[in-house]
Structures are given as C-alpha cells and as structure tokens.
Amino acid sequence: MSAWLSMWWMIFRVSLSEKLVYRVDFMLGTLMRFLPIITHILLWTAVLAAGDGEPIGGYDRNHFVAYYLLVTISRAFSSMPGLAAGITEEIRDGAIKKYLIQPVDLIGYLLLKRIAHKLVYYLMAFLPFALIFFLGHEYFDGWPEPSILCAYGVSLLFAFCIGFFMEATLGLIGFWWLEVSSLLFIYMLITFFFSGHMFPLEILPAWLRPVFDYLPFQYLAYFPAALFLEKMDPAQMTWGLWVGGFWSVFFFLTSRIAFTLGVRRYSGFGG
Amino acid sequence: MRTSSHPPYLDVLLTFARNNLVREMTFRMNFIAHGVAVTFWMGLQLFFYNLIYQHRDEIGPGSGWTRERYFVFLATVMMVNSLMQTFFVPNMKLFSELIRKGNLDFALLKPIDTQFLITFARMDWSALGNFFFGIGVLIYALIKMDYVPSVLQCVLYAIYILLGVAIFYSVVLAMATSSIWMGRNQSLDQFWFYITTFARYPLEIYTGSLGTPIRYVFTFIIPVLVVVNVPARIMAMGLREDHWPLACYTVCISLISLFLSRKLFNFALRQYRSASS
Structure with missing residues (x-):
C-alpha cells in the first residue's frame, strides 16, 4: 500500500516540477489569455450602444x-x-507500451499529472487573475450567497472532470485512427462555440437553447459562470448540477471503456 | 559550368507548391477533414454575428456596419486569414522549430535567399478552402445589398488584401525571428492568434478609454488594424473621401513593414548560433 502511495506521490511531484520549468513563458501565457476578452468587451459595448444600452438576453x-x-x-x-x-x-x-508493462494505470497517471499541472497553474496564475478581477470588480454585483458559492465550486469540479474525461476519451480514439488532429480541431471549435466561451447562451433563440442545455459542453464554460452571476433559478441550478454529474460519470466510463478496448486491439513491435 | 547567377526562384516556388500538395494528398482524409473543419469554424462565426444582428441593426451606433456590410468585413477576414494560413503561418512555425533544434544550418547553406526559403518551403493547401468560402460570403452579401462594385473597387480591394497580407507576414516573420534570441518560442501560435484577434473587428469598436489606446497601438506600432479594415471598407462602403488618409497610410506602412522585417531577419541570422555539437 505504501509503495503504491509513494509511486503516485512521486508522479505527482515530478509533474509539479515539470510545470515549473518555463515560468516566464507561463506568466506571459496567462496574461495573454485575457487579451481576447478585451475585444469581446469592446464588441459588445458597440453592439449594446447601437440599441442605447438596452440589455440583450x-x-x-x-x-x-x-x-x-x-x-x-x-x-x-x-x-x-x-x-x-x-x-x-x-x-x-x-x-504507450510503458504504461502497459508497468503497474501504472494510464488514465490515473494522466489525471494525477493534470491535477499537479493545474495546481501549479492556479498558484502561479493567482496573481494575474487577482489583478484582472480587482481591476474589474465594479462589473460584478457583489458576492453571491454561500449556497450558490458551494454550487459554483461543484460546477467547477464538474468542469474539470468533464473536460478531462471527454478529452481523454477523444485521445484514446487514437487506438483506432492514427491521425486524429482534425478530429481534435473540430472538437476544439465545437467546445469553443457550444460551451458558451464565445457568447453567453442567453442570447440564443429560444428554440435552440435546449440543444445547448443537454450537451455536455456548457459545463466547460457557461454553466459555472451563469451560476455565479445568478442567471438561473434554484430549480434550473439543481437540475443543471444533476446533468453535469451525469456527464462527468458518463465520460469517466467512456474513457475506461475506450482504454480497455483499445489496449485489447493494440499491438506493439520492436523497442 | 556557370549558369545564371540567380537561382531560378519561380521554379523553386512551383516545386514547393507541387511537393506540398503531394505531401498533403498522402493523408487525404486528413486533408479533407481539415478543410471541412476550417469551413465549419467560419460557419459558426457567421452564425454568431447573425445572432447579434437579430438583436441589433448595427454594430456601433452610426458606424454603418449593418448586417450585410459586416458580412463583407467577415469575408475579408476569411480571405486574409486563409492566405496567411496557407502560405506563411506554417512556415513560420517551422522556422521557429528549425532554430530551436539547430537545423537552421541546413537552410543557411542552401544557395538561395534564406528568407525566400524560410517563407515558402511549406504550403498548407487545405487552408485555402476558406478563401473560396470567403468569396462566397462576399458574393452573398453583395447580392443581399443589391450592390455592384465598380471595377476600380474590385482592383483596389484585391490590392489592399495583398497589402494586408504583407503586413501580417511582416509581423509573423518578426515574431518568429525573435526565436533566435529567445531560443524557444512556444507561444508563437498563441501570440499570433491573439494579435490577429484585434484585426478581426471594425475600427469603430475601438473607442473609449479602453479602445482608443488599442486603436493607436495596433494602427501605428503593430499595424494589424488596417489589414482587414481598409479593404473591407472599400468593398462595403465604396470609395469615400474620408477613407483616403488611412488607405494611403496602409500602402506606406505595408512597404515599411516588409522592409523592416527583412532587416530584422538578416540581422538576427547574423546572431544565430547553431544548437548542435
């Protein structure tokens, strides 16, 4: 048991230091993430101004x-x-052979590595994020109540789980198709669009909204944000959290199934 | 035996073009999928702006960017981006990698202008689909507006698209060149994406305390704002007198950009130290 724990602890620590190597690259990258927001803000300001500031959606x-x-x-x-x-x-x-012959589970390994990378990311991105949110605090109506904050935390956890297991499943499709870069590109576009990364889903026409609501993508961006801004009533929130939980489990299972089936199919030579 | 003192640039260019097409045809499914993906993305963009125009008639009060005119703008974005993605962006990524791995030596040794070689060795033909998609959107918008542009407008439009591409090319070349000093420039792709983001919107949205400084920086220091805006206005709003200063400025700044980026490139090459042995 302790050997098992120390192995995973070691993986975690190596991943931590790995992420700390290129610090400047990283800080710059974090600040640059906010650049596209500027154009979005300017665009919506111009759009709203054309209707005398009347809200949209x-x-x-x-x-x-x-x-x-x-x-x-x-x-x-x-x-x-x-x-x-x-x-x-x-x-x-x-x-991939190394995961098959060593007593390390591929998905578990990647998950731990990703958690370590994310932790370093939050640690180092905290300052740029704090700065931007401090500068922008007047755009918020204030903190939501504790119960909503809790739900917000859960929704962020779902965002991580759905994001991780959905993308891992996609990667494992590589067992069947060797070249999936185009598939990943389409996935990226779909995510950008359907997750609400591009625009808040409220501006969609009413007939289209249900499509977005039942897809897993909104949990990657829109759902936590709208929850924080209190854009939904308690019933919608509870229902949304259930659906998010469902998708997290669903993609956890698909990634396990894809891995099991893929390994059965896989053959390695040489080395 | 001495033949001409110049390498046959045109022949080399055509050989690059053919080889790259052959290379992409080897992975045909991927080629088609990539073309579809890029077109799909443009479709999503059109959907998004269409959505905005369901709520408003104009972007920016009094700016003149109505739905159809804005589609002309988007069509221009598509064409410029597609030309960049087909010809220049893949090369610049490759250039940055050559530096990092110390493989630039091979390019330097070849008896041809290094900038030429670095600029044209790769062509990503699947990205050109978007260019034709852009032309389609342009024609759709013009028909919807019931507007027939004059021959002069079309010629100027084409010229300004090329000048815009020249500006973009200079910027991306300068960025890739900086890898010589930085050793690694993983964020090149990101940088490129973020800087071109600014070029994808009409000048009119850059107002107020946040927008005005951005407008000046990206017009005069990194002149990406004129890349799409100038040709798009020529096509969407006609040849208006108040647009002339910016149009003249675009001609000058594109030539200056090309000149300066070449200077920077040659200067950087002299600083290059190989990474191997």
Missing part, C-alpha cells in the same frame, strides 16, 4: 464583462491543453 454591459471574466475561470478548470494530442502521439509512436 438579460445582459447589460457589466454582465457581459463579468461573464467573460468568469468564463476564464471556468476554462482554467476545464481546458486540457495537449491531453488528447499527447495520448494519440504516445499511441502512434509506441510510447
């Missing part, structure tokens, strides 16, 4: 700014840069 200018800022937090939890691409590359060049 219940969002006035302050709400739009707050929404885009909150989306960066959702995405800090749900985005998994390089996860799927890394998995397919290891399948293609055969490096």
Whole structure:
C-alpha cells in the first residue's frame, strides 16, 4: 500500500516540477489569455450602444464583462491543453507500451499529472487573475450567497472532470485512427462555440437553447459562470448540477471503456 | 559550368507548391477533414454575428456596419486569414522549430535567399478552402445589398488584401525571428492568434478609454488594424473621401513593414548560433 502511495506521490511531484520549468513563458501565457476578452468587451459595448444600452438576453454591459471574466475561470478548470494530442502521439509512436508493462494505470497517471499541472497553474496564475478581477470588480454585483458559492465550486469540479474525461476519451480514439488532429480541431471549435466561451447562451433563440442545455459542453464554460452571476433559478441550478454529474460519470466510463478496448486491439513491435 | 547567377526562384516556388500538395494528398482524409473543419469554424462565426444582428441593426451606433456590410468585413477576414494560413503561418512555425533544434544550418547553406526559403518551403493547401468560402460570403452579401462594385473597387480591394497580407507576414516573420534570441518560442501560435484577434473587428469598436489606446497601438506600432479594415471598407462602403488618409497610410506602412522585417531577419541570422555539437 505504501509503495503504491509513494509511486503516485512521486508522479505527482515530478509533474509539479515539470510545470515549473518555463515560468516566464507561463506568466506571459496567462496574461495573454485575457487579451481576447478585451475585444469581446469592446464588441459588445458597440453592439449594446447601437440599441442605447438596452440589455440583450438579460445582459447589460457589466454582465457581459463579468461573464467573460468568469468564463476564464471556468476554462482554467476545464481546458486540457495537449491531453488528447499527447495520448494519440504516445499511441502512434509506441510510447504507450510503458504504461502497459508497468503497474501504472494510464488514465490515473494522466489525471494525477493534470491535477499537479493545474495546481501549479492556479498558484502561479493567482496573481494575474487577482489583478484582472480587482481591476474589474465594479462589473460584478457583489458576492453571491454561500449556497450558490458551494454550487459554483461543484460546477467547477464538474468542469474539470468533464473536460478531462471527454478529452481523454477523444485521445484514446487514437487506438483506432492514427491521425486524429482534425478530429481534435473540430472538437476544439465545437467546445469553443457550444460551451458558451464565445457568447453567453442567453442570447440564443429560444428554440435552440435546449440543444445547448443537454450537451455536455456548457459545463466547460457557461454553466459555472451563469451560476455565479445568478442567471438561473434554484430549480434550473439543481437540475443543471444533476446533468453535469451525469456527464462527468458518463465520460469517466467512456474513457475506461475506450482504454480497455483499445489496449485489447493494440499491438506493439520492436523497442 | 556557370549558369545564371540567380537561382531560378519561380521554379523553386512551383516545386514547393507541387511537393506540398503531394505531401498533403498522402493523408487525404486528413486533408479533407481539415478543410471541412476550417469551413465549419467560419460557419459558426457567421452564425454568431447573425445572432447579434437579430438583436441589433448595427454594430456601433452610426458606424454603418449593418448586417450585410459586416458580412463583407467577415469575408475579408476569411480571405486574409486563409492566405496567411496557407502560405506563411506554417512556415513560420517551422522556422521557429528549425532554430530551436539547430537545423537552421541546413537552410543557411542552401544557395538561395534564406528568407525566400524560410517563407515558402511549406504550403498548407487545405487552408485555402476558406478563401473560396470567403468569396462566397462576399458574393452573398453583395447580392443581399443589391450592390455592384465598380471595377476600380474590385482592383483596389484585391490590392489592399495583398497589402494586408504583407503586413501580417511582416509581423509573423518578426515574431518568429525573435526565436533566435529567445531560443524557444512556444507561444508563437498563441501570440499570433491573439494579435490577429484585434484585426478581426471594425475600427469603430475601438473607442473609449479602453479602445482608443488599442486603436493607436495596433494602427501605428503593430499595424494589424488596417489589414482587414481598409479593404473591407472599400468593398462595403465604396470609395469615400474620408477613407483616403488611412488607405494611403496602409500602402506606406505595408512597404515599411516588409522592409523592416527583412532587416530584422538578416540581422538576427547574423546572431544565430547553431544548437548542435
């Protein structure tokens, strides 16, 4: 048991230090994340101004700014840069063998590594984030009540789980198709659009909204942000959390199934 | 035996073009999927702006950017981006990698202008689909506006798109060149994406205390704002007198950008130290 624990502890520690190597690259990258928000804010300001500041979909200018800022937090939890691409590359060049012959579970390993990377990320991104939110605090109506904050925390956890297991599943498709870069590109676009990263889902026409509500993507960006801004009533919130929980479990299972079936199919040579 | 003192640039260029097409055709499914993906993305963009125009008639009060005119703007964005993605961006990524791995030596040794080689070795033909998609959107918007542009407008439009591409190219070349000093420039892709983000919106949205400084920086220091705005206005709003200063400025700044980026490139090459042995 202790050997098992120390192995995972070691993986965790190595991943931590790995992430700390390129610090400047990292800080710059974090600040740059906020650049596109500026153009979004300017765009919506111009759009709202054309209608004398009348809100769209219940969002006035302050709400739009707050929404885009909150989306960066959702995405800090749900985005998994390089996860799927890394998995397919290891399948293609055969490096995946090392997980098959060693007593390390691939998905568990990647999960722990990702958690370590995320922790370093939050630690180092805290300052840039704090700065931006301090500068933008007047766009918020104030803190929501504790119960909503709790729900917000849970929704961020779902954002991480859905983001991780959905992308891991996609990467594991590499067992069947060797070249999935286009598939990943489409996934990225779909995520950007359907997650609410691009715009708050309230501006959609009513007939289209249910499609977005039942897809897993809104949990990656829109759902936590809208929850924080209290854009939904308690019933919608509870229901949304249940659906989010369902998707987390669903993609956890698909990633396990894809891995089991994939390994059965896989054959490695040489080395 | 001595033949001409210049390498046959045109022949080399055509060979690059053919080889790259062959290379992409080897992975045909991926080629098609990539084309579809890029077009799909543009479709989503159109959907998004269409959504905005269901709530408003104009972006920016009095700016003149009505739905159809804005589609002309978007079509221009698509064409410029597609040209960049087809010809220049893949090369610049490759250039940055060559530096990091010390493989630039091979490019330096070849008896041809290094900038030429670095600029044209790769072509990503699947990205060109978007160019035709852009033309489609342009034609749709013009038909919807019931507007027939004059020949002069079309010629100027084409010229200004090329000048815009020249500006973008200079910027991305300068950014990739900086890898010589930084050793690694992993964020090149990101940087490129974020800087071009600013070019994708009409000048009119850059107002107020936040927008005005951005407008000046990205017009005069890194001149990406004129790349799309100038040709798009020529096509969408006609040849208006008050647009001339910016149009003249675009001609000058594109030539200056090309000149300066080449200077920087040559200067950087002299600083290059190989990474191997």
